[in-house]
Each structure stands twice: as structure tokens, then as C-alpha cells.
Amino acid sequence: MRRFDGKIAVIAGAGRGQGRSHAVRPASKGADVVALDIGHDIDSVAYDLATRADLDETARPVREQxxxxxxxxxxxxxxxxxxxxxTDAAGQLGGVDIVLANAGIGIVKPGTDPARAFRDQLDVNLVGVWNTVHATAPLMIEQGRGGAAVPTSSAFGLAGRGGDPHGPQPGRRGAVRRGDEPAPDPQPTEGVAHLLDVALVEVSSGDVVRHRLSRAGDRQLNCCLHTMAISQVQRDCPGRDYYLRKRAAGKGRKEALRCLKRRLSVVVYRRLLCDATQQEGASPGGHQGATTESSAAGSTPTTGSSDKSLPGLANPDPTTPNQDRLD
Known part of the structure; x- marks a missing residue:
């Protein structure tokens, strides 16, 4: 039995891009889908919005599954x-179990009246989220089998940035994040849906086929990963074995090297995550905390010699060998 067998998922903004992936993914896990989108443009938005043809294209992979x-x-x-x-769609499919309030607009068209752009952004990205949740929550409560509502925010809701064409995105995305916090006294007897929030980084809406990372930090990290991969390929180590297996599987030299770099990026991420976790339990100086255990070998026997704190700054005038000898 698949995870979402027998469930019905409602996705707002499902015409393309991120919303389409939100529709196809639950379907692959067994859910039936209600795909919603606007079907026409908004004058203050700098790009074309989803059309009926886009919705039909979203429906195709769902039906294929x-x-x-x-x-x-x-x-x-x-x-x-x-x-x-x-309500009509839920009646056709048999209810609502999952709600993804994903509809949103972004870049403001140059020359648009700021007041109008501000209102459009709030109406879609904030009020639209509220409308989506409150249009579906009564249905989930009435059917009595619970459900989950997931408003989509963005990284701008965590920390905005100035000088970009996203208009009031930071404010309304932050409002989504704060407005979707669950009530302190939930009513489980009413089958009230869980209320979650996701804050996404920038993604493609589907109009751009290929992207190039241009941030300096990404270039530096990619350079480091490339150097690591080349070094491993030249040595007798697990990295070289992995590279050779990819070559034997029919991949070209560059393609196999890219596979190795992706593998190394996971290793680096896990190492950084492990270091960050250890740092949380360390003192401000980066050393491990105190222990209540002691022994003749040292006051902190649970640490190695390289982990123990130094008593102070190093002596700039070290003793001579003769001074260290016992008479």
C-alpha cells in the first residue's frame, strides 16, 4: 500500500513549475488530485501566468499514473x-485530505503603480493562502478523517533583501509563516487539519530549461569539489572505485566525474552537519564541555590530548633541553 492511497490532494497554483511537481508527486504515491490555477494574467506581474493548457499538461502525468x-x-x-x-471538485473525487496552498506571484512588471502591485501581491500571496485553507478546512472537518494543510512561503519570509523586483514578497511571505502557526489549543475532536509551512528557496517556474550558478560562493565550492574529485580519481581509494564503476556502466569521463562530485558533495555536507552538531555541545572556545569524571591520568579522561583545553597562551620563551633534565 502506497503512502497516499485513497487520499485526495488539492493544489492551488498547479499549472506549472513547482505547483505541477506538487501535483504529480502525491499522485505517484497514490493520491487523486484537484489541480487549480488562475488561467489568466495579472497586469502587475512581469511574466505570463498559467493557462488552461498548462493545467491540462499537469493533469496528463497524473492520469498516466x-x-x-x-x-x-x-x-x-x-x-x-x-x-x-x-467543493465541486471534492464532491467528484470524494473529499479533501491534503491541501497545498501554493499559488503565488513574484516579479513586478516595470512601470506598474506601486500601490497596485502591492495590493496584487498581498491578495494572491497572503489573502490567497488564507482563502485556500479556509475553503478546504471545513470539508476536512466535516468528513472527520483529518487532513493536512501546507501553505507555501519562501526564504524571503525568513529574511528579506532590498533592491530586488519582488516588491512586498518579504513582508507577505513572513506573514504567511506567522499566520499559519497552529492554535495553542487545537481541537482534535473536530478533525482540524495539521497546519504546516514550507519556506522555499528560488526555483524555476518551468519557463527556463537550464540554469547556471553564478554566485561566487557556489563557484568556489564547485572548484573545491572538482579538485577533490580529481585527487580521488588519481589515487587508489573508494572514490576511484566509484568513478571506475560509473565508467564501466557506460558513462563518459566527464559524466562519471560529475557523479563523483555529487557523491562528494553529500560527504562534505554530512561532515559539515556533524561538525555543527558537535559545535553545539562545545564551549565558546570550541572545546568539549566539562565532565564530572576524573582519574590520575587527567582531569578530563574522556577527551584525547588534542581535545583538552590549554591553560593559557603558549610560552614565547620555551625552556632549553638542559632545564628539562633532572639532576
Whole structure:
């Protein structure tokens, strides 16, 4: 039995990109899908929004996996139309179990009246999230089998940045993060849905096929990983064995090297994560904390000699060998 067998997932903003992946993924786990998107452009937005053709393209891979799908052109700013569309779709599929409030807009069209752009951003990215959750929560409560609501925020909700074309994104994304915190006194007897939040970094909306990392930090890290991979290929070590297995599997030299670099990036990440975890338990100087154990061998027997704190600064005038001898 798959994880979402028998579940119905409602995804707002499912026409393409991130929203489409949110629709296809639950379907691969057994869920039926309600895919919603606006179907027309908003004047203040600098790019074309999803169309009926985009919704049909989202529905195709869902059906190919043997799952049912209902699509609807719905503007999340219109609470009444949204509620009507969700209720109708839920009636066709048999309820609502998962809600992904993913609809959102980003870059403001140059020359747009700031007040209008601000209002459009808030209406879609904040009020639209509220409308989506509140259009579906009563259905989940009524059916009595619980559910999960997941509003989509972004990294801008954690820390904004100035001088970019995203307009009021940091403020409204931060509002999504703070507004979706669960109530301190939940009502489990009503089957109230879990209320979560995801804050995503920048992703492609599907219009760009290929991306190039251009941040200096990414270039430096990629250079380090490349050097590590070349060094391992030239030595008799597990990295070389992995590289040779990829070559034997039919991959070219560059492709096998890329596989090795991806493998090394995981190793580096795990090492950094381990170091960060150890650092949390260390003193401000980076040394391990005190222990209540002691022995004749030392006051902190649980640490190696390289881990023990020094009593002070090193002596700039070391003693001579003769001074160290016993008479």
C-alpha cells in the first residue's frame, strides 16, 4: 500500500513549475488530485501566468499514473469562486485530505503603480493562502478523517533583501509563516487539519530549461569539489572505485566525474552537519564541555590530548633541553 492511497490532494497554483511537481508527486504515491490555477494574467506581474493548457499538461502525468484528476481555473483572490470550485471538485473525487496552498506571484512588471502591485501581491500571496485553507478546512472537518494543510512561503519570509523586483514578497511571505502557526489549543475532536509551512528557496517556474550558478560562493565550492574529485580519481581509494564503476556502466569521463562530485558533495555536507552538531555541545572556545569524571591520568579522561583545553597562551620563551633534565 502506497503512502497516499485513497487520499485526495488539492493544489492551488498547479499549472506549472513547482505547483505541477506538487501535483504529480502525491499522485505517484497514490493520491487523486484537484489541480487549480488562475488561467489568466495579472497586469502587475512581469511574466505570463498559467493557462488552461498548462493545467491540462499537469493533469496528463497524473492520469498516466492511473490517478483521477479534476482541473479548474480559479483565482485564489476570489474566496466565493474558490470555495465553490473546491467543493465541486471534492464532491467528484470524494473529499479533501491534503491541501497545498501554493499559488503565488513574484516579479513586478516595470512601470506598474506601486500601490497596485502591492495590493496584487498581498491578495494572491497572503489573502490567497488564507482563502485556500479556509475553503478546504471545513470539508476536512466535516468528513472527520483529518487532513493536512501546507501553505507555501519562501526564504524571503525568513529574511528579506532590498533592491530586488519582488516588491512586498518579504513582508507577505513572513506573514504567511506567522499566520499559519497552529492554535495553542487545537481541537482534535473536530478533525482540524495539521497546519504546516514550507519556506522555499528560488526555483524555476518551468519557463527556463537550464540554469547556471553564478554566485561566487557556489563557484568556489564547485572548484573545491572538482579538485577533490580529481585527487580521488588519481589515487587508489573508494572514490576511484566509484568513478571506475560509473565508467564501466557506460558513462563518459566527464559524466562519471560529475557523479563523483555529487557523491562528494553529500560527504562534505554530512561532515559539515556533524561538525555543527558537535559545535553545539562545545564551549565558546570550541572545546568539549566539562565532565564530572576524573582519574590520575587527567582531569578530563574522556577527551584525547588534542581535545583538552590549554591553560593559557603558549610560552614565547620555551625552556632549553638542559632545564628539562633532572639532576
Amino acid at each position: 492511473g490517478r483521477r484528476v479534476v482541473t479548474a481555473e480559479v483565482d485564489v483572490r476570489d474566496a466565493d469562486t474558490l470555495t465553490s470550485g473546491v
